[in-house]
Amino acid sequence: MANTSEIDALFGGSPVAAPGSEAQPGLIASDGGAREADESDLPRAWQVLEQVMDPEVPAVSVVDLGIIREVSWVDGHLMVAVTPTYSGCPATELIESEIAKALEQAGFRAPRLERRLSPAWTTDWISEQGRERLRVYGIAPPSGSSSKRSLLGEKDEVCCPQCGSHDTEVVSQFGSTACKALYRCRSCLEPFDYFKCI
Amino acid sequence: MTDNKNDLIEYLLRLGDNAMINGQRLCEWCGRAPALEEEMALMNVGLDLVGQARNWYEYAAELLADGRDADQLAFRRDERAYRNTLLVEQPNGDYAVTTAKLFLFDAWHFHTLSALSASSDERIAAIAAKGLKEVTYHLRRSGEWVERLGDGTEQSRQRMLAGIDEVWRFTFDLLSSDEIQQRLAAAGIGADATAVAAAWQATVEQVFERASLPVPQPASYFYLDGKRGLHTEHLGILLAEMQFLQRAYPDATW
Ligand SMILES: [Zn+2]
Numbered sequence: 001m002a003n004t005s006e007i008d009a010l011f012g013g014s015p016v017a018a019p020g021s022e023a024q025p026g027l028i029a030s031d032g033g034a035r036e037a038d039e040s041d042l043p044r045a046w047q048v049l050e051q052v053m054d055p056e057v058p059a060v061s062v063v064d065l066g067i068i069r070e071v072s073w074v075d076g077h078l079m080v081a082v083t084p085t086y087s088g089c090p091a092t093e094l095i096e097s098e099i100a101k102a103l104e105q106a107g108f109r110a111p112r113l114e115r116r117l118s119p120a121w122t123t124d125w126i127s128e129q130g131r132e133r134l135r136v137y138g139i140a141p142p143s144g145s146s147s148k149r150s151l152l153g154e155k156d157e158v159c160c161p162q163c164g165s166h167d168t169e170v171v172s173q174f175g176s177t178a179c180k181a182l183y184r185c186r187s188c189l190e191p192f193d194y195f196k197c198i
Numbered sequence: 199m200t201d202n203k204n205d206l207i208e209y210l211l212r213l214g215d216n217a218m219i220n221g222q223r224l225c226e227w228c229g230r231a232p233a234l235e236e237e238m239a240l241m242n243v244g245l246d247l248v249g250q251a252r253n254w255y256e257y258a259a260e261l262l263a264d265g266r267d268a269d270q271l272a273f274r275r276d277e278r279a280y281r282n283t284l285l286v287e288q289p290n291g292d293y294a295v296t297t298a299k300l301f302l303f304d305a306w307h308f309h310t311l312s313a314l315s316a317s318s319d320e321r322i323a324a325i326a327a328k329g330l331k332e333v334t335y336h337l338r339r340s341g342e343w344v345e346r347l348g349d350g351t352e353q354s355r356q357r358m359l360a361g362i363d364e365v366w367r368f369t370f371d372l373l374s375s376d377e378i379q380q381r382l383a384a385a386g387i388g389a390d391a392t393a394v395a396a397a398w399q400a401t402v403e404q405v406f407e408r409a410s411l412p413v414p415q416p417a418s419y420f421y422l423d424g425k426r427g428l429h430t431e432h433l434g435i436l437l438a439e440m441q442f443l444q445r446a447y448p449d450a451t452w
Contacts, residue, residue, distance in 0.1 A: 087328055088249020117253070118324030120331060173339050174239035178246060178332075182235060198331040 026076040028107045037073070041108075045071050045078055048106045052098050055091050056177045057195075059137035062095060066125025069116050078103060078111040083121045086178040086198075123197050134195055135161050140168075140183065142197040158194050160185035170194075202385055205378045206319075207261050208281065209388055211271070212425060213310075214254030215282035217329075218272055219433070220303060221247035222440050223290060232293055239339060243300075246332040253325040273444035277434045278427040285368040287424070287433040294347055294354070294361035301340035301405065302365065306372050308337045309397040313389035322387065341405045348409030358411065370417040371424050373398060378425075 027034045028041060049071070050063045062068055062082070070081040080099055084092045096113045103111040123142035126134075131141035140161045158168050165187035173196070175182040180193040224244035231237035255268035266274070285303055290296045311333055314326035347358040375391030382388030406413050422428045443450060 084249075084328075086246060086249060086332060087253055087325075088245035088247070090245065117328050118320070120324070120328040122331075172235035172239050173335055174235075174242035176238065178242050182238075196335070198335075 026073060026078060027109050029109055037078075041078075042071060042073075044106070045080075045103065045108060048102050048108075049080070049099065052095075052102050055094050055098070056179075057134070057137065057139065059133045059139075060126075060130045062099065064127050064130030064133060066127065066130070067095070067121060070114075074112060078108045079114060080111060081114045081116045083116050083119075085121050089178055121198075123195065126195070138162070138192060139180065140192060140194040142195050144197060156194075156197060158183055160188060160190065161192055162190045163188040202382065202387060203261060205382050206387065207258050208378050209382055210254050210258035210261070210322075212281040212283075214251045214258060214271065215280050216286055216303075216307070217247040217254065218251035219280070219282040219436065220286040220300075221245070221251060222436060223286060223288075226290055227296070236293075243336050243339070246329070246336070250325070250329040250332070253328070257321055257325070269444070273441050274448075277429060277437055280427060280429065280433060280437070281425055282433075283368070283372045283424045284420070284422055284430055285365060285372050287429060287436060288365055288368060289432055291361065291364060292357060294357035295364050296361075297340060297343045297347060298358070298361035299365050300336070301344045302369055302372070302402070304333060304337040304340045305398050305401040305405075306369075306394065307333050309394045309401070310389045312397075313394060317388070318386035337401075341401075344405050344411070345409040348406070348411040358409070362411065362414065366414050367417045367420055370420045371422070373417075374423075374425075376425060 026037050028037045046063065046068075049068055050061045052062045054060050054062060054065055065085070067083050067085060068080060069083050070079070072079050080103070082092075082096055082099065092115070096115070100111050100113055126142065134141045138161050140158050143156050143158055157166060158170075159166055160168050160183075162185060165185055167186040168183050169186060171182040171184050171191065173181045175193050179195060179198075181196045182191065183194045184191045221244040224240050224247070227237060227240045229237070231240055251272065252268050255271045259267050259271055262271075283303075285299060288295075288299060290299075308330070311326045311330040314322055315330055317323040317326065344358065347354040349355070350358075373391070373395040375395075379388055379391045383390045403413050422430060
């Protein structure tokens with residue numbers, strides 16, 4: 001149950017910011033020594049995050065998943081706000097430490113991670129690229145919008161990621177991880193995971 | 199805020215303990231569920247609940263500010279300090295008892311979190327809105343099982359009826375309301391227990407009707423009350439297992 005200060009501690013703690021340094025870009029460590037961060041470093045941070053994969057679905061990055069809510073400079077440190085997919089997602093802490101590690105390796109000194117619950121993550125935030133990557137990986141991407149759902153009844157229309165058939169049936173609303181349901185294709189008979197809509 | 203602080207801590211512990219104890223009970227099905235898909239479903243639901251419990255406990259720990267963290271609240275309190283409803287501490291029984299227990303709780307949980315999503319306390323609203331997405335799936339699943347068992351074979355129907363009969367009386371403290379709830383509801387922070395109970399009743403009637411199951415009379419007053427720490431004998435046994443590691447090896451971490 002790590003809180004943000006414990007997470008910071010994993011990466012050498014959060015050094016005290018110099019007075020008046022709010023929103024100042026931080027130092028970037030590079031092969032040529034330390035330098036002040038410049039405008040190109042925020043887009044570069046996003047590029048680094050695009051290489052950090054979801055440990056449970058290694059086909060999609062944390063950016064594809066839409067769990068990165070903000071990247072900015074705070075007190076001379078890069079701050080990354082991450083929202084968990086599910087309250088009990090056991091990968092949350094691992095994802096946070098992978099992000100911090102990737103950023104440190106790219107030269108961002110002592111990045112700060114913030115866990116942000118609100119607004120709650122929705123599968124609507126999974127990018128088009130993320131959906132396509134899920135499909136190629138063999139996981140049916142979430143169908144429709146999470147906002148248009150009724151409580152009881154109402155089935156999702158889910159396409160088989162193997163053959164594209166719409167003739168599929170749910171085996172269990174709960175699959176191998178919290179974010180997935182288990183489906184079966186009636187056309188090609190293959191079972192598959194469906195990234196369920198929330 | 200300070201007026202409500204003690205109420206709020208108490209309320210957060212109720213929410214956290216309901217999720218935690220229900221999650222712990224579900225874990226007892228690990229390796230024993232009647233089908234692999236069901237085992238995965240129950241473990242997923244349990245994981246959601248433990249995650250939600252952590253969110254409530256973390257908030258409670260911050261307000262308590264007595265040095266205890268979420269882990270200590272979960273694992274280092276005595277039985278009388280737990281505030282969960284009696285329903286979630288009941289033994290799992292057969293699959294119909296578990297299904298009845300889950301459905302009756304999920305319906306209450308769904309309507310409670312729906313109300314809390316609009317709480318004037320932003321932290322509560324955020325935790326509730328997050329949990330509500332998960333609990334919507336929990337309720338859909340348990341509701342479908344009530345329907346399938348209730349309207350299934352003669353045996354499944356008899357067991358479903360027996361399962362409901364077994365746990366129905368514990369819906370009294372689930373739905374009842376005390377002064378803490380009333381004060382927090384009036385302040386726009388907590389859920390209105392009367393409105394939650396009415397919505398719960400409607401959901402239960404809807405699902406029972408589909409399953410051709412009779413809706414029992416409202417549960418009558420029961421001398422125990424989980425909200426005040428007066429539990430059935432089952433909670434102590436559950437805690438003995440759940441707390442073993444932290445009691446035997448205090449401060450052990452992963
Ligand atoms: Zn197919």
